[in-house]
Amino acid sequence: xxxxxxxxxxxxxxxxxxxxxxxxxxxxxxxxxxxxxxxxxxxxxxxxxxxxxxxxxxxxxxxxxxxxxxxxxxxxxxxxxxxxxxxxxxxxxxxxxxxxxxxxxxxxxxxxxxxxxxxxxxxxxxxxxxxxxxxxxxxxxxxxxxxxxxxxxxxxxxxxxxxxxxxxxxxxxxxxxxxxxxxxxxxxxxxxxxxxxxxxxxxxxxxxxxxxxxxxxxxxxxxxxxxxxxxxxxxxxxxxxxxxxxxxxxxxxxxxxxxxxxxxxxxxxxxxxxxxxxxxxxxxxxxxxxxxxxxxxxxxxxxxxxxxxxxxxxxxxxxxxxxxxxxxxxxxxxxxxxxxxxxxxxxxxxxxxxxxxxxxxxxxxxxxxxxxxxxxxxxxx
Numbered sequence: 399x400x401x402x403x404x405x406x407x408x409x410x411x412x413x414x415x416x417x418x419x420x421x422x423x424x425x426x427x428x429x430x431x432x433x434x435x436x437x438x439x440x441x442x443x444x445x446x447x448x449x450x451x452x453x454x455x456x457x458x459x460x461x462x463x464x465x466x467x468x469x470x471x472x473x474x475x476x477x478x479x480x481x482x483x484x485x486x487x488x489x490x491x492x493x494x495x496x497x498x499x500x501x502x503x504x505x506x507x508x509x510x511x512x513x514x515x516x517x518x519x520x521x522x523x524x525x526x527x528x529x530x531x532x533x534x535x536x537x538x539x540x541x542x543x544x545x546x547x548x549x550x551x552x553x554x555x556x557x558x559x560x561x562x563x564x565x566x567x568x569x570x571x572x573x574x575x576x577x578x579x580x581x582x583x584x585x586x587x588x589x590x591x592x593x594x595x596x597x598x599x600x601x602x603x604x605x606x607x608x609x610x611x612x613x614x615x616x617x618x619x620x621x622x623x624x625x626x627x628x629x630x631x632x633x634x635x636x637x638x639x640x641x642x643x644x645x646x647x648x649x650x651x652x653x654x655x656x657x658x659x660x661x662x663x664x665x666x667x668x669x670x671x672x673x674x675x676x677x678x679x680x681x682x683x684x685x686x687x688x689x690x691x692x693x694x695x696x697x698x699x700x701x702x703x704x705x706x707x708x709x710x711x712x713x714x715x716x717x718x719x720x721x722x723x724x725x726x727x728x729x730x731x732x733x734x735x736x737x738x739x740x741x742x743x744x745x746x747x748x749x750x751x752x753x754x755x756x757x758x759x760x761x762x763x764x765x766x767x768x769x770x771x772x773x774x775x776x777x778x779x
Contacts, residue, residue, distance in 0.1 A: 420516045422480060424455050424509040427565065431504055431577060436699050440476065441494045442487045449482040455596035456617045460517040463510045464529050470552065471536030477617025500536065501550035502562065508570035511591040512577075515584035527587065534578070534592065537571050540597050542628050545606025547571055547581075549636075551624075557625070557636040561610075561646045562622035562634075569655040570606060575600035586706065596707055607633070607652065611669055612644050612724060619672035619682075621649030624721070638736035639749060646680060648717030649673050650760035667777070674768050677760045680722055682729075686714040687742075687756050697748035698734070706740050706750050720755050731755055 431437070436723045451458045462479050465488055474497065483491065486712050502508060511533035518526040540551035546561035546568055548554045562568065577583030578596040588596070610631055612620045621644045623633035633642035653673050685708050709764050719729030731739040733746050742755055772779060 408462065418724065420456060420459075420513055420520075422442055422459065422513070423614050424512075424566070424570075425479045426779075427505040428476050429478035429480065432478045434700070434702075436696070436701060440717060441474075441490045442477075442483075444481070445484070445487075448478075448714060450478070450480045451482060456517050456520060457523075460521070460523075460526055462516060463514060467495070467532070467533060468500045469509070470498070471532035471534075472502075472540075472551070473533075474499050474502045475506040479510070479513075479534075483522070485695050492584075497519055498553035499550065500552075501549055502540075502567040502571065503549050503558075503560075503565050505566040505570060507729050508566070510572050511537065512583065514634045516576075518587070519584050525572050531588075531592070534574070534588070534596070534698065537597055538595055539572060539643075539776045541571075541584055542604065543602075544628065544631060545602040545692070546610070546626065546628070546631075547603075548628065557640075560625040560634050560636055561606075561628045561631070561653065562625050562636075563610070563622055564645065566651070568603070569651055571635050572600060572603050572607065572655065575603065582638065584709055587616055607655075608665055608669055611672070613723070620676040620724075621646075621673050622652050622736050624648055625631065634778065637734075639732035639734055639753070641721060641723075641730050641732060641738065643721035643723055643777040644676070644680075644729050645722050646677070647754075647759045648764040649662055649677060653763055657767060659777055662765070662775065667775070670768075670771070671777075672763065677764055680727065681716040681760075681764075682756075683716050684710060684712050684714065685717065687717070695747065700748060702751060704751065706742065708729065708756075715758065715761065717758060718760055720753075720757060729755070 404622055413505050457509060462481070464484065466477060466481070468474065468555050494708065500507065511530055514526045514530035518530060529594065540547055542548065542561060544561065548562065549558040549567060551563040566739055575596045578585045578588050578593055579600055590648060610626055612633060623642060624640060624645045625636045626632060627634040635642055653670055656670050661667060688709045689704045689706055691703055693769045695701065721730040722728065723730050731742060731745055733739065733749050739745055742750060769779070
């Protein structure tokens with residue numbers, strides 16, 4: 399597949415209204431990894447004086463996105479789409495265009511596709527449309543027969559073949575497909591043939607997402623896991639420290655996605671209500687996570703000058719664990735070697751500071767979005 403680059407005039411700034419500025423917040427996950435995570439295997443590393451484009455510079459950001467796109471239509475993870483590349487950095491990135499490291503991890507690929515669709519609508523630049531189409535075809539090609547997506551494709555290694563929900567993989571791809579089907583989100587220009595392909599993939603993917611909702615041994619629906627086996631659709635382990643379990647982070651994200659559907663089916667309504675009930679039961683009260691200063695350190699993947707600990711605080715808002723044991727309902731913790739622990743304090747420093755074991759991910763969903771959704775559809779709490 400040919401690789402597109404922008405014509406020379408593409409670096410001219412586009413004058414846009416505030417209403418036309420394209421959201422770049424979904425790039426932040428990869429950008430944070432670019433800044434903070436040690437990854438010698440990346441094509442480039444962040445410079446100490448790296449400059450960045452502002453969100454108003456749509457042409458320049460789109461130019462970066464095209465530079466990073468692989469020949470197979472996907473994108474790598476853990477780069478900053480807003481970083482102003484030096485000539486040397488640009489050349490190093492372009493040299494990897496035939497790489498098979500394309501991925502959906504850390505909100506990659508579907509975010510670039512979405513941005514390009516909107517940028518094409520604003521600029522009319524066919525290079526953006528063509529790159530967006532290659533990205534859509536990549537998403538369609540990577541979908542498993544069961545309906546979900548691996549973390550990376552076409553050459554997944556280790557845990558990457560697992561059907562993945564975390565880091566926005568499943569719902570990110572489904573949102574792209576839904577926008578294509580509904581002719582929204584900048585995808586009005588997609589032709590009917592590709593739209594029909596997207597419709598079939600979307601229906602298969604949504605069915606898979608609902609099938610993946612975890613049931614307890616007594617048949618009660620709960621939430622969703624981070625990863626599943628790509629053939630059996632059973633919750634699966636990813637990295638050694640990521641045990642199969644119900645996720646306090648990914649469950650509210652799936653709920654948000656399902657609650658966006660204008661005319662939810664009875665099955666979707668049951669799924670959302672069951673997930674909300676599980677999140678309510680899984681919330682943890684009376685504690686908060688405190689970061690405190692320690693001497694500067696560098697671990698295998700992380701560097702910094704802080705540590706984390708659990709502090710008892712009766713006034714703290716409810717918090718959730720990232721992973722809960724499916725059978726016991728207890729929070730799950732583990733080190734890089736896979737050794738399970740019962741608390742944050744028992745983890746090695748690398749895993750305490752390099753992974754968010756607790757968070758407030760469901761707070762807004764449970765306090766605002768879910769009650770509003772119930773009211774919208776005339777449902778009782």
